[in-house]
Amino acid sequence: MDGDPTSRDSQQCAGRGRGVLYPARLPTFRRVSSPPAVADLVRWFWIPEWDLPDGRASRQHLIAFPALNLVVERGDLAPPDMVGLSGPTTRASYRDLTGRGWAVGALLRPAAVPLFTKDPLALVDQYLALALPELRNPVVKAMCGQGPAQQRHSRSVDAFTTWLADRGPAPDEEALLANRLADVIDLDREVLRVQDAAVQVGVSVRTVQRLARRYLGVSVGALIRRRRLQEAAERLRFDATLDIATLAAELDYSDHAHLTRDFRTTLGITPSRYRGDAAG
The missing domain is CATH 1.10.10.60 (Homeodomain-like)
Structure with missing residues (x-):
């Protein structure tokens, strides 16, 4: 492999083509590099948006990175404006998207794990709903605000970053x-x-x-x-x-x-x- 495999640029960019099994079937999807303030906690942010006709569904297949994901989402199949913590997976998975919705997710790095659990083994193949209005509310406000998609995405990542940076002490x-x-x-x-x-x-x-x-x-x-x-x-x-x-x-x-x-x-x-x- 060319270059230092542990450099920050490599961390942000490598592997971005992996994980999604059928990219051509994706709705609007964007990955955003982790800001410096949370670079030790987040590998990248990912933001899908979808708006499907009535009666249509889009099945998204993943062979996910085996890591925790923290997600703020809105969609027809989720409670309004929920926050979820997805544990590392041991197999391929899928989700059927319907109606209109979006998600703002953070692919967490290992150093972020102690902020959410003392036992990551207990989260394997699990998806937990969390009551985190202090994260949910500013991200929802950013995603539902005015402006083009790129501006809304940037504001939502800024809101997510601010909350996460204040979550706990710097990684040891x-x-x-x-x-x-x-x-x-x-x-x-x-x-x-x-x-x-x-x-x-x-x-x-x-x-x-x-x-x-x-x-x-x-x-x-x-x-x-x-x-x-x-x-x-x-x-x-x-x-x-x-x-x-x-x-x-x-x-x-x-x-x-x-x-x-x-x-x-x-x-x-x-x-x-x-x-x-x-x-x-």
């Missing part, structure tokens, strides 16, 4: 080390096992495992598998001629069958079927 050294661990796993394709991550971060395997339990909510192995699956899906979408066996080798799967098994387990379909669906 251990929390920042957890950030570095997550960055190394997600951005460095040479990291294929927990020992590799430990070497890159400069700590013991035991320390890596402890950081994962406290700040990530999923194992290092799960993070590595998710990174490889996201990359595999992205490359299959954009290269119709890519041989799946070649892709498996380039992503350090032992063979074509292991990549297919991971696809089936997490996405419920084979790589070939996914490529056909994504092109349709």
